Amino acid sequence: MFSIFILTYNEEIDIADCIKSASECDDIIVVDSFSNDKTIEIASQFPVRIFQHGFESHGKQRNWMLENIETKYDWVYLLEADERFTPELFEECLEAVSSDEYVGYYVAEKMIFLGSWIKYSSQYPRHQMRLFRKEKISFIDFGHAEREVCDGQTGYLKNTxxxxxCSKGLSRWLEKHNRYSTDEAIESIKQRGFNNKIRWRDLFLGETEVIRRRALKDLSFRMPFRPFFRWFYMYFILRGFLDGKAGFAWCVLQGFYEYFIILKVEELKRKG
Known part of the structure; x- marks a missing residue:
């Protein structure tokens, strides 16, 4: 078996369904960032352990829980409140933890937006580090999110x-990405300051989807007209038009998100 961490902050809408989807696990741990809604009250109705820790960043929060919370098992799975386990994924995770071949596994998400699966413009399959040996993985902050540091070889699971x-509504999504754009603006300035070289080989010949996607993100920090190019790339190159009305909305919002980042970069520069 493996333990499951669920990170929360004001997740009263999602937390019950999230925990229910992972109910086959007997060691579910909710790490809450001092929610001021009914998240803790709802989570307490289930057989889970609850800890609270002030949120600084995604990377720091993950490292804190890995270093300070004792788990029942050596393997852990990171689950967000707006994500769900599936029976197929759970069975594959059980098979994975019985092997010593890898220290961690990437899992692909199926992005659901406005009730539809955004298959094309979400860069599916887009993998995230989710299942790993607790002592073999740590995290560093990068933009609004984090990147993993792995002490060993990693693999990929087939199930998603x-x-x-957008489960909490479009207003909450916009509020969240307003915060994210500030972190991305800071990261954009850092990347330009470091004067890192563009990793062309990783961009076109990277061995995994994760390597290619991250090289593309690093390149995007240097591109002019980023909002337009991101929308064009997602809607036409990735064939987002096949995602229908929800796909068009997703691509437009991502373009606006890039524009927010550019505006905040200029604001930060003015502030010195």
Whole structure:
């Protein structure tokens, strides 16, 4: 078996369904960032352990829980409140933890937006580090999210998990990405300051989807007209038009998100 961490902050809408989807696990741990809604009250109705820790960043929060919370098992799975386990994924995770071949596994998300699966413009399959040996993985902050540091070889699981990215409504999504754009603006300035070289080989010949996607993200920090190019890339190159009305909305919002980052970069520069 493996333990499951669920990170929360004001997740009263999602937390019950999230825990229910992982109910086959007998060691579910909710790490809450001092929610001020009914998240803790609802989570307490289930057989889970609950800890609270002030949120600084995604990477720091993950490292804190890995270093300070004792788990029942050596393997852990990171689950967000707006994500769900599936029976197929759970069975594959059980098979994976019985092997010593890898120290961690990437899992692909199925992005659900406005009730539809955004298959094309979400860069599916888009993998995230989710299942790993607790002592073999740590995290560093990068932009609004984090990147993993792995002490050993990693693999990929075949099954996916649904990610209901707009489950709390469009207003909450916009509020969240307003915060994210500030972190991305800071990271953009850092990347330009470091004067890192563009990793062309990783961009076109990277061995994994994760390597290619991250090289593309690093390149995007240097591109002019980023909002337009991101929308064009997602809608036409990735064939986002096949995702229908929800796909068009997703691509437009991602373009606006890039524009927010550019505006905040200029604001930060003015502030010195």
């Amino acid at each position: 998990y649904p990610h209901y990215t």
